[in-house]
Amino acid sequence: MHVEQISVFLENKAGRLSEVTSILAENGINIRALSLADTSDFGVLRLIVDNNDKAREVLKNNGFAVGKTEVVAVEVADRPGGLHTTLGIFQQAGINVEYMYAFVQQSGENAVMIFRLDDIGKGVQVLKENGIEVIDGERIYTI
Amino acid sequence: MIYDIEYETMPREALEAIQLRRLQTTIQRAYANVPFYKEKFDQAGIKPTDIRSLADLRHLPYTTKQDLRDNYPYGMFAVPMDNVVRIHASSGTTGKPTVVGYTARDVDTWANLMARSLSAGGAWRGDIIHNAYGYGLFTGGLGVHYGAERLGTSVIPVSGGNTKRQIVIMKDFKPTILTATPSYTLHLAEVASEMGVSFDDLGFKYGIFGAEPWSEQMRDEIERTLKLTAVDIYGLSEVMGPGVAIECHEAKAGLHIFEDHFIPEIIDPGSGDPKAYGDPGELVFTTVTKEAFPVIRYRTRDITSLNPEPCVCGRTHVRMKRVSGRSDDMLIIRGVNVFPSQIESVLMEIDGVAPHYQLVVDREEQLDTLTVMVEVNEGLFSDEVKQLQALERRISKNIKEYFGVSAKVKLVEPKAIARSQGKAIRVVDNREI
Numbered sequence: 001m002h003v004e005q006i007s008v009f010l011e012n013k014a015g016r017l018s019e020v021t022s023i024l025a026e027n028g029i030n031i032r033a034l035s036l037a038d039t040s041d042f043g044v045l046r047l048i049v050d051n052n053d054k055a056r057e058v059l060k061n062n063g064f065a066v067g068k069t070e071v072v073a074v075e076v077a078d079r080p081g082g083l084h085t086t087l088g089i090f091q092q093a094g095i096n097v098e099y100m101y102a103f104v105q106q107s108g109e110n111a112v113m114i115f116r117l118d119d120i121g122k123g124v125q126v127l128k129e130n131g132i133e134v135i136d137g138e139r140i141y142t143i
Numbered sequence: 144m145i146y147d148i149e150y151e152t153m154p155r156e157a158l159e160a161i162q163l164r165r166l167q168t169t170i171q172r173a174y175a176n177v178p179f180y181k182e183k184f185d186q187a188g189i190k191p192t193d194i195r196s197l198a199d200l201r202h203l204p205y206t207t208k209q210d211l212r213d214n215y216p217y218g219m220f221a222v223p224m225d226n227v228v229r230i231h232a233s234s235g236t237t238g239k240p241t242v243v244g245y246t247a248r249d250v251d252t253w254a255n256l257m258a259r260s261l262s263a264g265g266a267w268r269g270d271i272i273h274n275a276y277g278y279g280l281f282t283g284g285l286g287v288h289y290g291a292e293r294l295g296t297s298v299i300p301v302s303g304g305n306t307k308r309q310i311v312i313m314k315d316f317k318p319t320i321l322t323a324t325p326s327y328t329l330h331l332a333e334v335a336s337e338m339g340v341s342f343d344d345l346g347f348k349y350g351i352f353g354a355e356p357w358s359e360q361m362r363d364e365i366e367r368t369l370k371l372t373a374v375d376i377y378g379l380s381e382v383m384g385p386g387v388a389i390e391c392h393e394a395k396a397g398l399h400i401f402e403d404h405f406i407p408e409i410i411d412p413g414s415g416d417p418k419a420y421g422d423p424g425e426l427v428f429t430t431v432t433k434e435a436f437p438v439i440r441y442r443t444r445d446i447t448s449l450n451p452e453p454c455v456c457g458r459t460h461v462r463m464k465r466v467s468g469r470s471d472d473m474l475i476i477r478g479v480n481v482f483p484s485q486i487e488s489v490l491m492e493i494d495g496v497a498p499h500y501q502l503v504v505d506r507e508e509q510l511d512t513l514t515v516m517v518e519v520n521e522g523l524f525s526d527e528v529k530q531l532q533a534l535e536r537r538i539s540k541n542i543k544e545y546f547g548v549s550a551k552v553k554l555v556e557p558k559a560i561a562r563s564q565g566k567a568i569r570v571v572d573n574r575e576i
């Protein structure tokens with residue numbers, strides 16, 4: 001039920017982000033979701049792509065430090081309070097959300113959010129108990 | 144066990160009396176027989192008879208590696224060639240090699256000091272020594288060999304190389320002591336594992352490693368992998384060879400310098416001023432028994448500190464810390480001496496392997512600033528910004544705590560640090576002084 005995310009260390013200087021996107025484009029890799037967290041010195045780029053292994057390989061070959069993390073993709077009702085409900089479930093279960101970001105495309109009527117949780121197994125479990133749709137790895141790449 | 148109880152456990156006062164007597168003899172002989180020393184002393188206006196106490200040693204000029212090179216090959220010898228029974232040479236990676244000579248009595252002294260060293264490291268009669276130091280111009284192989292025979296152990300003169308055969312010898316001959324460089328030892332371990340040989344089935348008890356800088360982390364790895372107790376040995380051909388100083392296996396906390404033969408000093412590598420016990424600086428040696436090749440206040444360029452505290456093993460000789468770097472690499476930041484190797488040891492603690500790093504020194508409004516650039520590798524990387532920031536703070540805090548220097552830590556991408564012939568450039572000093 002988990003989705004694999006790759007992350008890339010970037011120095012905070014002009015052109016580094018487009019360097020990554022152009023390497024991926026040249027190698028025919030599609031970016032499905034993306035978020036950049038940065039400080040004054042460096043940033044961490046997180047990506048959901050349609051071919052993780054290839055993306056890691058080409059980025060590493062181009063000298064980037066690349067990591068791999070399990071995240072959860074969740075359908076969130078695209079209406080006021082939709083996200084709040086999901087966050088409330090995590091909070092009640094005592095699960096910390098390290099960060100989250102939105103998927104580019106919708107899944108039908110719903111928005112898709114990516115969550116990085118401190119306890120991913122428990123997170124998926126409480127979502128299911130509350131009847132919230134968790135999207136698995138295979139499906140996310142085809143949305 | 145202590146091989147030479149009388150000298151190794153001698154009370155300090157008696158030891159210093161012997162040092163002074165031997166020093167005076169050495170100074171007189173060097174002055175009389177080596178034109179280089181006569182010229183240097185005359186220039187400084189010092190006569191051998193001016194040396195009346197150990198403290199007077201401070202008035203004598205230093206001898207440097209360059210001085211030895213300038214007198215290549217035999218200019219520093221203090222005896223005629225027909226008294227020289229052995230010649231060794233250090234590798235000349237930068238410039239000419241340094242040639243050193245030994246009289247029969249020097250070889251005898253060396254064997255005694257190596258017998259002391261091996262027993263301090265855990266060897267005794269009945270042990271079998273696998274000696275993987277190179278035999279040849281390098282002093283390592285023959286140094287250990289003569290000491291092993293003097294001590295009364297069985298020595299296998301296997302020398303370096305042909306690693307697979309070495310593993311077979313270890314399996315069949317069942318040596319109990321290993322002597323080798325630490326890096327070759329790790330290579331031996333790798334090849335043994337490829338050959339399916341486990342050190343659990345070999346008989347090693349102790350290992351005596353040196354001839355190159357190594358770290359506590361390497362000691363842990365060697366002890367864990369080879370199932371033995373590892374000690375550090377120190378020496379350099381200009382002073383004698385291996386056996387100038389040895390760690391005792393009882394304490395494994397610093398190397399006893401054989402002070403009845405060598406007088407150590409610690410100096411500030413910049414100013415040349417003497418340093419107190421405990422303060423890090425450049426190690427300087429004066430030999431007091433060497434006949435063929437005496438050195439007076441020879442600057443080793445190795446950075447260490449001296450510890451005069453009594454040791455659990457019973458030896459009274461002062462202990463030097465594991466060599467932490469070379470004075471050539473030293474940076475002075477706000478008056479504090481900093482060596483790249485010290486920063487490396489902090490980085491090593493984080494992940495077990497040191498990432499590539501670079502020290503950048505700037506001067507802003509009359510104040511020196513140190514920035515440590517650290518290349519992020521897979522082991523250090525996290526997808527969470529706060530983890531990476533915590534990593535920067537942790538490195539900075541450890542540098543401050545261990546070495547008293549404030550440093551800004553900046554994480555950079557892999558390969559961001561400039562390389563010169565494949566090696567990262569460790570220091571960039573932007574100060575204009």
Ligand SMILES: [Zn+2]
Nearest residue numbers: 391394454456
């Ligand atoms: Zn000791």
